[in-house]
Amino acid sequence: MRWTLKPQPAKDKIQHLAQSLSIDTILATLLVQRGIETFEDARKFFRPSLSDLHDPYLMQDMDKAVQRIEKAIANNENILVFGDYDVDGTTAVSLMASYLKSIYPNVDTYIPDRYAEGYGVSNQGIEYADDNDCALIIALDCGIKAIDKVAYAKSKGIDFVICDHHRPGDTLPDAVAVLDPKREDCNYPYKELCGCGVGFKLIQALAAQRGQSIDVLIPYLDLVATAIAADIVPITGENRVLAKFGLEVINTNPRPGIKALIQQLNRKDLTVTDVVFAVAPRINAAGRIKHGNDAVQLLTEFNLEQAEEFAAQIESLNADRKNLDKQITDEALQQIEQNNEQEKYTTVVYNEDWHKGVIGIVASRLTETYYRPTLVFTKSGDKLAASARSVKGFDVYNALDACSDYIEQFGGHMYAAGLTLKEEQYLGFKNKFEEVVQQTIPQDLLTPEITIDAELDFTAITNRFYRILKQFEPFGPGNMTPIFLTRNVKDSGYGKTVGAEGTHLKLFLKREDEKGYSAIGFGMANKKDLACNGEFFDAVYSVDENTWNGVTSLQLRLRDIKCED
Missing domain, CATH: 3.10.310.30 (Diaminopimelate Epimerase; Chain A, domain 1)
Structure with a gap:
């Protein structure tokens, strides 16, 4: 692996921020690397607020989208909420449909079949809208390139509102409104929303139009945070606010569908990583193995007992997905080698x-x-x-x-x-x-790269240091878990491989007379000879916690080790 040390910011910026926040220079360095240079920047970073969200009407066509939806409600028209079959699409459909149904009954949902229809707006979906007398389709996480499909819908008297976040082509579809912060003519301040995030901005605008406060929308943020995590969009700016409050909803009062999924996991205090690797694959499994409708059914169900039944079905689909994943991966590896x-x-x-x-x-x-x-x-x-x-x-x-x-x-x-x-x-x-x-x-x-934020002495790793580091969460693209480098360390002599199949490496690292730390390297058993020969080496790691027999202590989570050059 390539080790790349991030450029270190100007010392005067680091010193100024360290003094104004009363933190050490390593933490100040991490903040400046993330574009946080003033006390006010730090306040917004460490104490994000829903008031930091941008005015949804700054998005191009937002006024047109709200007017058309309000017209549909006033005229008692049927509305079809259409979205892609992945996590971003199904959460976006669930969010939009459940909000609209809270103010208006004539709302239906449609997820295209991955196999029969493929990605994006489909003729079958438009025909479904026509057969069910829907005058308006709200498309989420798709539609930005659906020029022919939107024209086909228009020929049937069906209007489109598009909420997308993918790159537009040279021509936009002839929809009533095209909400996409990546439009060249859109001056919305934050460009990195996911599809569900764009859908959230639309319900935020609808809520504002109806005199509802932002607090009314908090219960929808579990869906937004799930989509942000699953779609691997940057967790910066507005996404960071939405992810932070969405994770709080997930961990305190999630909708029954997400609660039922979490019960299957038997975990507490979920992080973005947990959502990416445990929650999202289960939601995705519906569209991968059977139909994305199953995910929407789960995420819009408000009876917990019924949601638990849906979650059990999705758990079974996810088991099938894992088996297929392993089988096809093995066959692909064999094909490459042959x-x-x-x-x-x-x-x-x-x-x-x-x-x-x-x-x-x-x-x-x-x-x-x-x-x-x-x-x-x-x-x-x-x-x-x-x-x-x-x-x-x-x-x-x-x-x-x-x-x-x-x-x-x-x-x-x-x-x-x-x-x-x-x-x-x-x-x-x-x-x-x-x-x-x-x-x-x-x-x-x-060659895979490990990006290192800063070099660190073990003496800098204290409980206070870790407490402040924890406040950098939620981690994700644009705000990754800080990675540190410490040179000239060695194992105390008790290093060993651990895990059911002996695939992990457990060490106790010391450097000269400094305090030592327990370290775990997942999947790093192949480095045992290098780490356990009594010689000094360099280690790259993040700082983590480990709880054993009811006692919680700091530990290092190894990412790589190398002999000194």
Whole structure:
């Protein structure tokens, strides 16, 4: 792994902030690295408030969206809430539908079938709206490129309000309102909302129009925080406020559907990481294995007993998802090795029998293994469908754009995308994608990177230091868990591998005469010989807590170790 020490900010900025907050210079360094340079910046960071949320009417077309929804309510029109089948989409649909139903009864929901309809606004969804006499469709987490579909709906007398966060194309759909902070003509101050976040801004605007306070919307923040975590958007600015208060709702008074999921986990005080790795995959499992409707059904159910039944069904779907994930990953690894493709700049695999619902997860697994821009293809009707994943610093969306001659349709972000193409174009695309990546990716991006915030002496690690560090939460992109480097450490002599299969490394690290700390390296058993030979080495870690036999103490969570150069 590459170790990269972040540039250290100017000393005068660090000293000024350390003095004004009465904290040590290491903590001040971490704050300045995050763009926090004044007492007021720090106040907003450590004490986020719902009053810090921006005025939703700063978003382009927000007034038009609110007017059209209010018109639908006044005219007793049927409203269809439409959204994607992933976590961001299903939470957004659940949020919008449950808020609208609190003020108006004629609201229905629609999630497209991943296999029959694919991603985004579908003709089947529009026909469903037409058959059910819906005059308005509110599309969430999709729609920004649905020019033909929105025109088709308009020909049937159906209006669209679009709430999306993906990059727009050159032309916007002819909708009544297009809410997307990434629109070039949108001056909304924060550009990194997820789809559910854009939906929240719409209900915030509707609430303000009706004279409701922001407190009325707090119960919806469990959905927003779940979407922020699952969609891996930056936890900065407005997202940080929404995530912080959303996690409080998740941990104190979640809606019955989320409460029922948490009961399956048997965990308390969930963090963003818990939501990403435990809650989100379960919500996603519905759309991957069966249908995204099941997730909406769970998240909009207000009877706990019924929600527990839905959660048990989703738990079963998630178990199926795990089995498929493991089986397909093993087959993909075997395919790469048989074809001797380990040394390529890209990882591209295809099997017509692979389950479309888990190819995105498999792409992530392969990226972890080979650390290359990765595509996993399967058969979807008469075409091939793929999920793409990238490595840190490389824009896979732009790479796919450079291969567009071979592609039928594609969309997504810098690090994750989806596409379809004709089967006869597969080999041509695979070769072109390899060529594009080989010509454009900097060589160092092909090695995983650990970004280190600061060098640290063990003497700086105190209970007060950790208490303040905890207040940096919630962690996520843009505000990652601080990573430290300490040089010239060694194990006390009791280092060993632990865990059911002996895959983890347990050490007690000391440096000269400083106080030592217990350290755990998950999945680092292969470093045992390096760590336990009595020699000094450098360690990269985060500071964590460990509770054993009712006693809680600080420990180091190792990320990597290396011999001194």
